[in-house]
Amino acid sequence: MTADGFSPLLHANIERMKLLMGYSSDFIVRELVIAGNRRTALFYLDGMVDKTELQDSVISALLDRTPVESVNLEMLKDQVLDTGDVCVIRTVEAALEQIFSGSLFLMLDGVVDGLSVAIPGWEDRAITESKTQSVVRGPQDSFTETLRTNTTLVRRRVKDTRLRLITLKVGQMTKTDVTVMYMDGLADEKQLRKLIGRLRDSKQDRVLEGEYLEEMLHERKQLTIFPTIYNTDRPDTIAAGIMEGKVALFVDGTPFVMLTPALFVDFIQSAEDYYQRPFYSNLIRLLRYVALSICLLAPSVYIALTTFHQDMLPTQLLLSLAAQREGVPLPAFIEALLMEATFEILREAGIRMPRTIGQAVSIVGTIVIGQAAVEASIVSAAMVIIVSITAISSFVIPAYVMSIPIRIIRFVFMALAASFGVYGLTIGIIILVVHLCHLRSFGLPYLSPSAPFHASQQSDAIFRMPYWKSTQGQTKQGRSS
């Protein structure tokens, strides 16, 4: 119904457009008479166009500067309208699309075509500091909800002709702009084509955030709780990724940009690592791996050692643990489960709560978890220490998406440790590693460059070599090929 062209009669076109939009209150039709007697109509959505530009460059220009003789679209486009992006529209569908993206649509009486004038001007958020991955030293800007602002933030950092952008509209209802950004020649062509193909074929009716696409882009038949696509609101991370041959996916309306392929090591690295001396950042990376292991294993190792392998503890430690457990009515596993669950509840409450109540929750949390539970002999002090260190460790992992699977697996490991001791734990770790080895992200093995091992790509895998030791582009480029 909308794919066909317009009628030569202006009032018929106006009626048709209004009908299509269902007489929505923000759909404005402004009728003008230009060049003395020529009737014309402007269609736009209120709030989506820049009011000053509409007034100065379109309405005033049309009324004041239009010469009387032979008014046509070509002439208006070339001589009258002094805005950047003007093009001829032939179908109703295209016209609507332009209107939805913040353009003004102009029609002349007696002409079956129209002109679209791009003067988008909606309110958007200013560029602020990154809220999720802040750094001490390094760029402080972050992406916003506006697609063009976001791509510009990256373009400004990579001044290279090989940087390519492909924009598609995804979502039948939302018609969200999705931009694929990559370096020509560095990114894996085959995977890129597959990605764009999948985006094109998407039957999704809405895309409000990257996650709507992320689930679709996962390797097929790959069931995992580990993230295989990285996301960040830091432009420098995205720029670095693109220069390593990765592909970035910008979705309009969200400040989080996705990056693929994403390997396990990527989630343990932080932008800050590259802005500090390698000696320091490597120590910090080491610390992160330690924190990762603590977050994953601390409660389960504690359970295994205190309920199965008391002989593995030093005597003094055993005696002091035994003293603390004296009077605690619950088995160690239930005790740990109780505390971990309490902590997860507090964390969830803390994230979603209005800022002003935050303090109240943290006070209740500290007193409930920390003191009262121990004093009431419901949990032992050692368990509180274990749960606290586990909780703190989970915040050390720089990528939030990675701390989620670790938190989930922790509970599985606790159950394994409670029923089979260190044996169960070992089996659990083996299964976990096998699973990770089995994963692929965008065609790359998830654990590379460690498994399969590539000696040449170790310069920025677990540790980062100094820049003079490795020319970054060369070493990392191999990872995607």
Added chain:
Amino acid sequence: MNRGQRIILALTACMMMLMCLTGCWNRRELNAISVVLAMGIDWVDDQYQLTVQVSDPSQMSMNRSVGQRSPSIVFTEKAPTIFEALRKITTKASRRMYLSHMRIVIINEEIANRGIRMPLDFLFRDHEVRPDFYMAVAKGCDAKDVLAMVTPMEVLPAMDLYKSLSVSEHAWAPTSAVNVVDLMQMVTKDGVEPVLTGITLIGNREKGMKIDNVKQPRAYSEYKYTGIGVLLDDRIVGWLNEQDSKGYSYITNNVDSTVGHVKCPDSKENFVIEVYSSHADITPSIRNGKPKITVVLRSEANIGEYQCKADLADEKVFSQLQEQARMEQKMTLENGIKQVQHKYGSDIYGFGEAFHRKYPKLWQSWKKRWPEIFKNELEVDVIVKSELHKTGKILNSIAKQP
């Protein structure tokens, strides 16, 4: 094979691997076990009297009132075998005895005289027992009494006994902290005989078992590690005095640091050498068909105390002192060896083993007769190459300038 089958196979493999786990696999909460820290084995009325010392966890915790109850609890039970006695203790205690953290086992002299092989059998056989505890022989009292004593330093008597033994071994040579694995090796090996350190109680024993024992600076009763007991096979045959015990520690390279007095070259007074490094080499040789052992002791020492009159600043005096110290050490070693050789005939130094290593073929013919050879034919030569190094912070004793 499809995915489902693979998962089932993997799970089955895990289950199968469970079969490899025997014995130790058992779940128990910390508050269902009693941690046994010390065990005493006595031979009383022709049966074993087993004493275990466990910690009372409620007394170890920080936020409970300490001092109301004793931090250690002692259970005693008699039975013809040790295992039975241990299980019989459950009739007196509310928790299962957990043996992995045993620090020390004390046996009484009767057991040592009867042989330690039998009682040790259980401790080696039981899967829970970790063979890294020390062993000592209670001299002149029962193991039960030693374990029931309230000790001054550590809250747990077993820890006190354990630490005291390992500290004294390091800083004062004439005790020997015998790990039970080493002991068993010495019992089973050819050409070396085991030793055990002795422990005894001094003072008022009755009062020593009350908590009052530690309520004044000077305890009513205290324990004391005494010299080394010589075993032949698995029976104790005699005790070495302090000097001979030290000689044993020198030869078996167990001296970390020790002090000893030496007669002054010019007067009746003494000076003390503080040995801080010592190494002894045992070299076997055969002379005229007879075995000969050369012990070369290299030690380094400082002067720790000086009561002599001679001027220490004089280099000649210093080398005189060094000579004197060497003589003293040589005497210590020689006397000790002679004593052990002729009185007990038990090769605790492992001379036989040295022969075994160097002359494996010859050893086969000596093996049977070795105790006899050791007692009568073995010639031992001691060479001391000790050195004196420093005099400490001051040179001569404090005296008025002449």
